[in-house]
Amino acid sequence: MYDPELFMPLPAEEKSSAEIPRPSRTYWQDVRARLMKDPLAVLGLIVIVIILAMAIFGPVFSQYEYDAQDFMVSNEPPSFEHWFGTDMFGRDLFVRVMYGARISLAVGFLASMISLCIGVIYGGISGFAGGKIDNVMMSIVDVIYSVPTMIYVILLMVVVGPGLKSIFITLGISYWAPMARIIRAEVLRLKSEEFILAARVLGASPSRILFRHLIPNAMGPVLVTLTFSIPGAIFTEAFLSFVGLGVSAPMASWGVLSSDSVGSLPVYPWQLFFPAGAISITILAFNFLGDGLRDALDPKLRK
Amino acid sequence: MNDEILTVKNLHTSFMTGAGEVKAVDGVSFSVKRGEVLGIVGESGSGKSASMLSVMGLAGENARVWAERTAFKGKELTPETVKALRGKNIAMIFQDPMTSLNPVLTVGYQLRESLRRHNWQGDIHARCVDVLERVGIVPAEERLKQYPHEFSGGQRQRIMIAMAIICNPDLLIADEPTTALDVTVQAQILGLLTELRKASGMSMILITHDLGVIAGEADRVLVMYGGKIMEEGTRREIFYAPAHPYTKGLLRSVPNPERPSERLIPIEGQPPDLLNPPKGCPYVKRCPQAMRICLEHKPEAKVLSGTHKTSCFLEVKE
Amino acid sequence: MTMLEVQNLSKYFAVPAGVVHSVEDVSFSVERGETLGLVGESGCGKTTTGRTIIRIYEPTAGKIIFDGQDITSLTPREMLPFRKRMQMIFQDPYASLNPRMTVGDIVREPMVIHGIPKDEHSDRVAHLLRLVGLNSEQAGRYPHEFSGGQRQRIGIARALAVEPELIICDEPISALDVSIQAQIVNMLEDLQKSLGLTYIFIAHDLSMVRHISSRVAVMYLGRIVELAESGELYTNPKHPYTVSLLSSIPIPDPDKSDSREHIPLQGEIPSALNPPSGCAFRTRCPKARPECAALNAVLRDTGNGHLCACPFV
Numbered sequence: 001m002y003d004p005e006l007f008m009p010l011p012a013e014e015k016s017s018a019e020i021p022r023p024s025r026t027y028w029q030d031v032r033a034r035l036m037k038d039p040l041a042v043l044g045l046i047v048i049v050i051i052l053a054m055a056i057f058g059p060v061f062s063q064y065e066y067d068a069q070d071f072m073v074s075n076e077p078p079s080f081e082h083w084f085g086t087d088m089f090g091r092d093l094f095v096r097v098m099y100g101a102r103i104s105l106a107v108g109f110l111a112s113m114i115s116l117c118i119g120v121i122y123g124g125i126s127g128f129a130g131g132k133i134d135n136v137m138m139s140i141v142d143v144i145y146s147v148p149t150m151i152y153v154i155l156l157m158v159v160v161g162p163g164l165k166s167i168f169i170t171l172g173i174s175y176w177a178p179m180a181r182i183i184r185a186e187v188l189r190l191k192s193e194e195f196i197l198a199a200r201v202l203g204a205s206p207s208r209i210l211f212r213h214l215i216p217n218a219m220g221p222v223l224v225t226l227t228f229s230i231p232g233a234i235f236t237e238a239f240l241s242f243v244g245l246g247v248s249a250p251m252a253s254w255g256v257l258s259s260d261s262v263g264s265l266p267v268y269p270w271q272l273f274f275p276a277g278a279i280s281i282t283i284l285a286f287n288f289l290g291d292g293l294r295d296a297l298d299p300k301l302r303k
Numbered sequence: 304m305n306d307e308i309l310t311v312k313n314l315h316t317s318f319m320t321g322a323g324e325v326k327a328v329d330g331v332s333f334s335v336k337r338g339e340v341l342g343i344v345g346e347s348g349s350g351k352s353a354s355m356l357s358v359m360g361l362a363g364e365n366a367r368v369w370a371e372r373t374a375f376k377g378k379e380l381t382p383e384t385v386k387a388l389r390g391k392n393i394a395m396i397f398q399d400p401m402t403s404l405n406p407v408l409t410v411g412y413q414l415r416e417s418l419r420r421h422n423w424q425g426d427i428h429a430r431c432v433d434v435l436e437r438v439g440i441v442p443a444e445e446r447l448k449q450y451p452h453e454f455s456g457g458q459r460q461r462i463m464i465a466m467a468i469i470c471n472p473d474l475l476i477a478d479e480p481t482t483a484l485d486v487t488v489q490a491q492i493l494g495l496l497t498e499l500r501k502a503s504g505m506s507m508i509l510i511t512h513d514l515g516v517i518a519g520e521a522d523r524v525l526v527m528y529g530g531k532i533m534e535e536g537t538r539r540e541i542f543y544a545p546a547h548p549y550t551k552g553l554l555r556s557v558p559n560p561e562r563p564s565e566r567l568i569p570i571e572g573q574p575p576d577l578l579n580p581p582k583g584c585p586y587v588k589r590c591p592q593a594m595r596i597c598l599e600h601k602p603e604a605k606v607l608s609g610t611h612k613t614s615c616f617l618e619v620k621e
Numbered sequence: 622m623t624m625l626e627v628q629n630l631s632k633y634f635a636v637p638a639g640v641v642h643s644v645e646d647v648s649f650s651v652e653r654g655e656t657l658g659l660v661g662e663s664g665c666g667k668t669t670t671g672r673t674i675i676r677i678y679e680p681t682a683g684k685i686i687f688d689g690q691d692i693t694s695l696t697p698r699e700m701l702p703f704r705k706r707m708q709m710i711f712q713d714p715y716a717s718l719n720p721r722m723t724v725g726d727i728v729r730e731p732m733v734i735h736g737i738p739k740d741e742h743s744d745r746v747a748h749l750l751r752l753v754g755l756n757s758e759q760a761g762r763y764p765h766e767f768s769g770g771q772r773q774r775i776g777i778a779r780a781l782a783v784e785p786e787l788i789i790c791d792e793p794i795s796a797l798d799v800s801i802q803a804q805i806v807n808m809l810e811d812l813q814k815s816l817g818l819t820y821i822f823i824a825h826d827l828s829m830v831r832h833i834s835s836r837v838a839v840m841y842l843g844r845i846v847e848l849a850e851s852g853e854l855y856t857n858p859k860h861p862y863t864v865s866l867l868s869s870i871p872i873p874d875p876d877k878s879d880s881r882e883h884i885p886l887q888g889e890i891p892s893a894l895n896p897p898s899g900c901a902f903r904t905r906c907p908k909a910r911p912e913c914a915a916l917n918a919v920l921r922d923t924g925n926g927h928l929c930a931c932p933f934v
Contacts, residue, residue: 006596007616010587026763027720034321194717198779200677202731203697203704212730216721346798347769455889485662485825487886490869494885512799515871519878538875556803557873558832563855566810567832569803573768589800 031220034296041292047285051278055105058098067091077270084274087260096252097274103253104279107167108234112226114172119179120215120222126180127187128210138184144177153236157245164247167240171233182225186218220297227290231283238279254279308474308506309335309358309393313371316350316357320365325577327353329530329585332604335474340500340507342521342538344514344553348574350530351510355476359395360385376473391421394467398479400459403466404451410435410462411447414469421470434465437502438495457488461495468499475500478510493520514557518542523610526550529575529585532604536611546613549586584616592617623689624787624819625651625674625707630683632666632673641893643669645843647683648920651787656813656820658834658851660827662866664890666843667823671789674821675709676700687787705735708780712792714772718764724750724775725760731782749778754808770801774808781812789821794829806833827870831855839863842901843893845920849927859929862902900931908933 035041069091078085084093126137144152152174160166190196191214199209234254240246241255248256254275261271316328328350335341345351357368360382373380375388389395397403405413414431423430435443438461440454451459460480467475477496481489493516500507509520517524517538524541526534526549534547545551552570559565572589581587587597596616605618632644644666651657659667672678674685676692685693692703711717718727728746737745747757753774764772773793780788790809794802806829812818824830830837831851838848839862847860858864868884886905891897897904903913910933920928 006600007594010593010595010597027765037321194711194713195719197672197677198709198711198717198776199719199730201675201704201709202779202783203701203734204730205734208734212722213719217719346800457889485890486827486869486871487662487865488889489871490883490885494883513871514799514873515878518873518875519871542873542875553800554873556800558828560828560872560874560877563828563831563852567803567807569807570800571804573770574798574801 031293031296035292038292038295040288041296044285044288044292047281048289051101051282051285052105054098055101059095059102062092062095062098077268085268085270087271093257093271093274096257097254097278100252100254100257100275101278101282103164103247103251104234104237104255104282107164107171107237107253108230110168111171111175111233111237112229114168115175115179115229116222116226118173118176120183122176123180123183124187124210124215124218127184128191128206128214130188130191134184138181141177141180144174145181149174149236150239153240154243154245157240162240162245162248164251167237167246171236175229175233179222179225179229182221183215183218186221187214190214190217224290224294224297227286227293231286234279234282306337307334307374308337308376309508310372310374310377311354311358311370312373314354314357314373315367315369316353316362317367318353318363318365319367320578323578326580327530327577328357329580330601331527331530331532333525333532333535335506335508337473338500338504338506339522340509340520342517342524343508343510343527344512344517344524345527346512346574348529348577349527351525351527352478353530354527355395355478355508355510358385359389359393359476361389361395390417390472391470392472393474393476394470394472395476395478396460396463396467396480398482400456400463401451403463404459406451409448409450410454414447414466417466417469423470430469434469435462437468437499438462438465440465457484457491460484460488460492464492464495464499468503468505471503472505474506474508476508476510479512480509481516482511482513489516496520514553526553529580530577531585531601531614532612533586533615534611534613535604536607536613540608540611544611546607546611546618547615548590548592548617550613552589552591584614622653623650624653624687625821626684626686627670627674628684628686630670630673630685631681632669632678633681636894639894642843642896643893644673645896646919647840647843647845649838649845649848651819651821653786653819654813654817655835656822656833658830658837659821659823659840660825660830660837660866661840662825662890664842664893665840666893667840668791670840671709671791671821671823675707675789701735705783706785707787707789708783708785709789709791710773710776710780710793713796714769714776715764715796717776718772720764723761723763724755724767727764727775728760728778728782731779735783745782749782750775752781752812753778754804768801769797770804773797773801773805777805777808777812781816784816785818787819787821789823791823792825793822795824795826802829809833827855827867839866842890842896844901844918844930845928846902846918846930847928848920849929850925853925853927857927859923859927859934860902860931861906861908861934865907902931 084097086092122137126134153170156170157166160170196209196213199213237246237253238255238258241253242259246255247253257275258272265272312332314328314331318325318327331354343351353362356362357366358373362368375392411431415427418427418430431447432443435446440446440458440461454462481492484492511517521538523537525532526541526547528549533549534541534545541550545554555568556570558567570589575581575585582598583600584597584602587593590597594616602614602616602619604612604614606612628648630644630647634641634643647670659670661667669678673680680693684691687703687707692700725746728749729742732742732745746760750757750760755771755774764775767775794805797805810833813820822830822833834851836849837851837854838845841862847854847863854863855867858867865884865886868882872878884907888905891904899914899916900918903909916932918930920930923929923934
């Protein structure tokens with residue numbers, strides 16, 4: 001029933017031809033592919049990109065300056081000339097919200113990056129050193145953790161003085177504690193893995209083990225925490241500006257804009273609506289992205 | 304035919320994963336007779352566990368299971384009837400007992416619970432003490448009050464066995480029951496299983512990768528590779544007259560106790576990529592006797608004797 | 622010529638519940654070019670012994686003498702030249718390779734650490750990959766793209782990158798499929814011959830240890846209970862533990878499996894937190910006597926270098 005030719009021995013080179021190699025994909029390419037399958041995360045990412053683009057390019061292309069006052073049009077409702085209306089000084093609110101996005105996002109990203117750097121190094125050393133050093137270093141984190149962040153931030157702001165730079169510093173040094181904890185937990189988990197033992201057997205220096213082996217493998221949870229800490233920083237900045245400890249006029253962050261509009265809320269509600277809406281949408285977008293990232297990085301789903 | 308406890312005909316299982324469809328089981332047929340031990344031997348990814356989980360309706364949400372026929376004691380199995388039989392007429396034990404024992408409940412509670420679930424007629428407490436004694440956990444009265452973490456690995460596996468046999472099942476499916484245990488404890492557990500089987504006359508499906516365990520325990524053996532049955536036969540047929548090149552290769556790749564220092568003859572190559580399986584025989588890439596036909600065509604099972612079957616074109620050729 | 626000598630080595634770990642006696646007064650030597658098998662059940666201290674010898678763990682007591690030099694208390698910097706001379710192969714091929722590094726980087730890392738000139742790296746990586754049966758074009762791929770057996774080969778290539786003399790193989794095949802185990806064992810044997818390597822082969826698979834080892838040490842609860850030339854140990858075991866252990870190995874041969882005598886052991890290994898006094902095996906020993914609780918079960922020569930810790934054989 002079969003062609004006898006088919007019963008000839010199969011040459012070795014044809015055996016390997018039965019194998020079609022799968023394309024090489026790195027861990028991060030895998031993560032990206034999984035992330036792109038999560039519609040909410042993609043939505044979050046698109047929103048963040050749009051907001052970023054508007055923050056960077058919006059004010060440049062706008063016909064209005066963020067600090068140009070025009071008393072002829074003060075407190076205008078939204079219209080074709082002024083999409084978000086104007087404030088009491090006749091400044092265009094659309095350009096001010098976009099300009100505010102620069103400050104708010106810059107605070108969010110920079111403060112998170114500062115906390116990331118401190119947290120990764122501190123947590124990495126603590127987890128890697130272990131023993132007494134770890135105990136002492138983590139007790140310090142516990143103390144920092146036990147003081148409510150807001151009190152701590154406000155105290156620091158009062159000492160350092162309001163302004164953009166001090167917001168970066170203050171948020172950076174108050175947000176690193178959770179980051180350090182996460183890195184330490186990851187490092188502790190990874191430390192006994194065989195590839196770390198292999199590096200020790202090879203005589204790798206502690207810093208090599210920490211920076212080449214431990215931290216790159218701990219980056220997944222760090223990235224998720226980072227994504228969640230950016231909206232936290234944005235919100236804290238907004239709050240600080242709201243209570244008057246943030247940036248000062250004529251600079252505008254979303255917190256300043258919200259704060260300015262509260263007095264006239266019953267009469268000109270849109271003045272609060274737009275900056276507050278911007279804050280909410282941004283925080284929501286980062287949370288969507290963070291949730292998606294967490295799922296995409298989950299090793300249990302990894303095959 | 305009515306001495307067949309479990310009948311499975313042409314079973315297919317695929318798992319839908321993020322990377323694509325994994326064909327874990329591809330056209331598997333077998334049966335288990337009353338009182339016998341059917342050994343299923345295969346390497347990781349051979350589909351030996353997946354086929355059992357599929358029959359039991361435990362393959363998971365991402366699994367697509369299809370079979371021409373599955374029957375228990377001649378009665379067709381449906382998802383509902385399988386659920387009713389599970390734990391009562393068909394029991395399972397797994398490699399890691401901790402995944403099947405609830406750590407926050409006492410052993411006694413968990414034993415009583417399985418009796419109640421299956422409407423045990425009779426004294427529940429007496430039954431629990433009895434099974435625990437039979438698996439060698441003594442003093443049973445006291446140990447019933449303990450939690451799983453208070454037992455050693457071997458004792459936990461004994462408790463799992465107690466839970467499995469508590470309703471007097473007709474069939475026990477043991478999936479790598481001793482893989483996580485040391486050899487001396489493995490010998491104890493295998494001895495216990497034999498003893499319990501002889502006392503109750505239950506059938507057993509023993510899934511393992513260890514040829515030694517199969518040689519010692521099984522009456523009949525299925526050799527699986529790449530989701531298919533390569534060879535089926537009695538223990539003696541498989542070990543003394545293997546017909547399939549894979550079975551032969553497997554037996555050659557373990558050290559010969561007679562000539563321990565003789566060079567080993569490994570099976571070359573790597574296990575098949577289940578995401579991207581060969582079109583024909585799954586073993587074609589590693590088979591030293593592969594032919595052109597094996598690349599494109601799937602071999603049918605060829606009957607060699609009343610008990611011995613193999614799926615290989617070498618048999619068809621002759 | 623003696624490659625490695627271990628003298629009265631002990632390793633204890635402090636845990637919240639007390640002190641775990643993982644390795645207790647272990648002594649043996651390994652000759653250049655031979656394979657010493659180290660077998661025992663989980664928790665017997667075989668892995669800890671290997672890791673203490675290679676100084677991942679600090680020894681609690683005893684001496685480690687490598688090629689005539691005492692390396693027991695060298696600092697990490699002083700230890701560095703010895704790390705080139707002794708290497709390790711690990712059990713789990715999925716955990717022993719850094720998942721974020723390419724295969725090429727994994728095999729290159731030892732060369733970076735030990736300051737081998739950069740321009741030699743690529744050639745040496747390609748050579749090492751070919752040596753372990755891999756394709757040198759695969760250097761750019763990541764570990765997860767390889768099967769278990771291939772990953773174990775990558776781990777071996779990494780160990781060979783520093784051209785070591787002694788390799789401690791810590792259960793190198795126990796996580797692999799049966800058909801792959803023989804590939805790796807054959808490769809280890811070939812490498813031993815062509816590179817003149819010395820192995821300490823740690824495993825619980827007794828039949829594979831018999832195949833690969835020239836001498837075998839059997840460990841129980843942190844101690845060596847028997848040590849002999851491998852053929853001698855398997856055909857003429859003396860210690861009651863070795864006898865039971867050998868009779869428990871499943872034999873892949875139905876007739877032999879049916880006809881042989883089982884010597885079952887009662888119970889399981891006691892906790893190393895609180896080991897029994899005297900001979901540690903007495904709680905499970907089929908031949909235990911009252912005096913076993915007090916005796917000092919040290920290894921003694923029973924003739925022809927066959928060492929046994931049981932005084933009643």
